[in-house]
Amino acid sequence: MEEILLIDDDVELCSMLADYLGRYGFHVSAVHRGDTGLKEAVKKQYALILLDVMLPGLDGFEVLKRIRGASSVNILLLTARGEDVDRIVGLEIGADDYLPKPFNPRELLARMRAILRRSSGAEATLEPTLLRADGLELNTAARTVSQNGKRIELTDVEFALLESLLHSPGKVVTREELAEKVLGREFHPFDRSLDMHISRLRRKLSGSGTEDDLVKTVRGTGYQLAVHSGASTPKD
Amino acid sequence: MEEILLIDDDVELCSMLADYLGRYGFHVSAVHRGDTGLKEAVKKQYALILLDVMLPGLDGFEVLKRIRGASSVNILLLTARGEDVDRIVGLEIGADDYLPKPFNPRELLARMRAILRRSSGAEATLEPTLLRADGLELNTAARTVSQNGKRIELTDVEFALLESLLHSPGKVVTREELAEKVLGREFHPFDRSLDMHISRLRRKLSGSGTEDDLVKTVRGTGYQLAVHSGASTPKD
DNA sequence: TCCTACTGTGACCATTTGTTACATTTTGCT
DNA sequence: AGCAAAATGTAACAAATGGTCACAGTAGGA
Known part of the structure; x- marks a missing residue:
């Protein structure tokens, strides 16, 4: 009605x-x-x-x-x-x-x-394009990110990176995948720029003290967004 | 003719x-x-x-x-x-x-x-054709634009630019697309006039203090109109 | 004609991104 | 354990990209 x-x-x-x-x-x-x-x-x-x-x-x-x-x-x-x-x-x-x-x-x-x-x-x-997990909220329509309600300023690559990770929280995303989606190019073993962006992203996200780091490294494979609280968006 | x-x-x-x-x-x-x-x-x-x-x-x-x-x-x-x-x-x-x-x-x-x-x-x-998003309103019939009810004067190019962006709020529009629709010519990597028009448009739209800027830059791709208050996202 | 408003261009600057180098950590091997 | 090799983290620098100022050219209106 x-x-x-x-x-x-x-x-x-x-x-x-x-x-x-x-x-x-x-x-x-x-x-x-x-x-x-x-x-x-x-x-x-x-x-x-x-x-x-x-x-x-x-x-x-x-x-x-x-x-x-x-x-x-x-x-x-x-x-x-x-x-x-x-x-x-x-x-x-x-x-x-x-x-x-x-x-x-x-x-x-x-x-x-x-x-x-x-x-x-x-x-x-x-479309309400909100991706959430663990206090993180990414709004693709407004192109904004906030953590626990506090606004975080990210560069475009960092934004795309977080978006890719947030798309499937808790799941490992390979370097190959990230390189393609985030950088728009194929991954080469000696290309360190992904690492750099991860590093920069971590610095901007709070809780970057080794443990409890939201962005976890999976050695030899890629990265993963750590999920502590169960509340997340089932997208797949 | x-x-x-x-x-x-x-x-x-x-x-x-x-x-x-x-x-x-x-x-x-x-x-x-x-x-x-x-x-x-x-x-x-x-x-x-x-x-x-x-x-x-x-x-x-x-x-x-x-x-x-x-x-x-x-x-x-x-x-x-x-x-x-x-x-x-x-x-x-x-x-x-x-x-x-x-x-x-x-x-x-x-x-x-x-x-x-x-x-x-x-x-x-x-009937007027109204394009709206986030307090912005563009009336193609009257060729007027207002923000939060306040009238804004735009030049032809700025109007066309905003119209293109407003066609798909919250979505990225590539430079190529904008160049074709707004300037009526192909995009050339060293053509800075689009940037200029974006700059001028931003100046006329309120809330142009980096953050919450309505017109967001997506580096390497194009621009996007930020949509914060999605009419479909009630917070409660 | 002059004056004004609009558009485009070059120059310069700030920010973002990529690269190189080196430090650190992990892994595999003896 | 001890060591070397591989993988990752990050600082520092270089390159690319975009923002904007200032000016020039253009067209329309007075």
């Missing part, structure tokens, strides 16, 4: 829409003031917000702007009586679409679906 | 625009009266009609209405006075877009292209 927030001071319209949209699989929460609407909009994660322009408490445009400052939730603007100026400004401020009042509920439904279709498609690119 | 019909009584403006647009691959036919404009509009199939509102012979709105009666050709309205009334009425009658005079030829070009793009594609609505 998709959660919809309806911000409109017309109580009767609200209940009518809640009823209508309810029949099509939407759950509508309605508030009738701009300020409370804004609060609600940022508090909860709605699939879509229907926002009227003429509002008591806080103007609809203002609400729109402030929501946009905090979130990229879908917003469909409802403009009071044919005021097309509103449409224009609304679109430029960042509404996903607009609908002039009075509107046909059917058309509203169609537009809502269009917006949701678009955004669900786009969402596929926003 | 796209055929454009320009209906405007300002002869000088007409020749200036014909010249300007000609340089961008449009062929502009100009007429200076409403009635002759109407005739021309229905006689031939134009890709787009630029229609001034204040016209001798026949009022611009009237022309618009009558053209619409016979054809669904693209129409961009040029409003003489900045009076919003014009805009409103124009859109309600059925113009695809409007542009208040005096306008920047560049903006006209951008809007013309937007209309043509829309009409050649499937949709013919006024």
Whole structure:
């Protein structure tokens, strides 16, 4: 059931829409003031917000702007009586679409679906690419790494290295594999640069006092990310 | 070569625009009266009609209405006075877009292209195409960008650059790709202009203090737009 | 015409990455 | 155990890569 927030001071319209949209699989929460609407909009994660322009408490445009400052939730603007100026400004401020009042509920439904279709498609690119193990967290989308909540700055090679290790925590990753994935070239027995990068990575990760070292060497084979706490991401 | 019909009584403006647009691959036919404009509009199939509102012979709105009666050709309205009334009425009658005079030829070009793009594609609505991530919002229809609700002014190259990155937030885009899409040429290893544009773009985006920089460098490969607040990753 | 904004280029600098050399550890052998 | 060879760790330096300043060229607008 998709959660919809309806911000409109017309109580009767609200209940009518809640009823209508309810029949099509939407759950509508309605508030009738701009300020409370804004609060609600940022508090909860709605699939879509229907926002009227003429509002008591806080103007609809203002609400729109402030929501946009905090979130990229879908917003469909409802403009009071044919005021097309509103449409224009609304679109430029960042509404996903607009609908002039009075509107046909059917058309509203169609537009809502269009917006949701678009955004669900786009969402596929926003995969939550988090790799975790043992207090380590690597976010490939944000390209950040933190250890026990503390941010760690890594260079690109170090990042790729940790990413490869974190892909299968506890498993040994061969030098050959690492060379290919991290350095993008074949491994040569006398190439020491991998060792260097491991060394640098270790220095940046805390708990590098010989024992408890997160990155363990497997002599003759490769490296492995030590896993102490059982909580990890089963990826294979 | 796209055929454009320009209906405007300002002869000088007409020749200036014909010249300007000609340089961008449009062929502009100009007429200076409403009635002759109407005739021309229905006689031939134009890709787009630029229609001034204040016209001798026949009022611009009237022309618009009558053209619409016979054809669904693209129409961009040029409003003489900045009076919003014009805009409103124009859109309600059925113009695809409007542009208040005096306008920047560049903006006209951008809007013309937007209309043509829309009409050649499937949709013919006024829906904006919004690309978002992490407080950033890029509106390809209005050609605007804002960050956390605040408008940001970008040059064409910067806009194209951000657009390319925003197409796949959190993913690395190679230099080769960017060079082709943004600069329209092949990437040459010693070409530093991409770097410059990235640099300039970063400066305009807030949060450019090394860390949490929205535009991340992936050494040896390209760039990536960092996504921190994945809309799909609720922390609780 | 001048003025302005945008784009591209060369130069210079900081950071990252690779290499060499040497220290240290491990392993195998006697 | 003692020793040598092999593997790994790391410091120091060199090379590559990217960031940005400053300037030049260009195009558009006044």
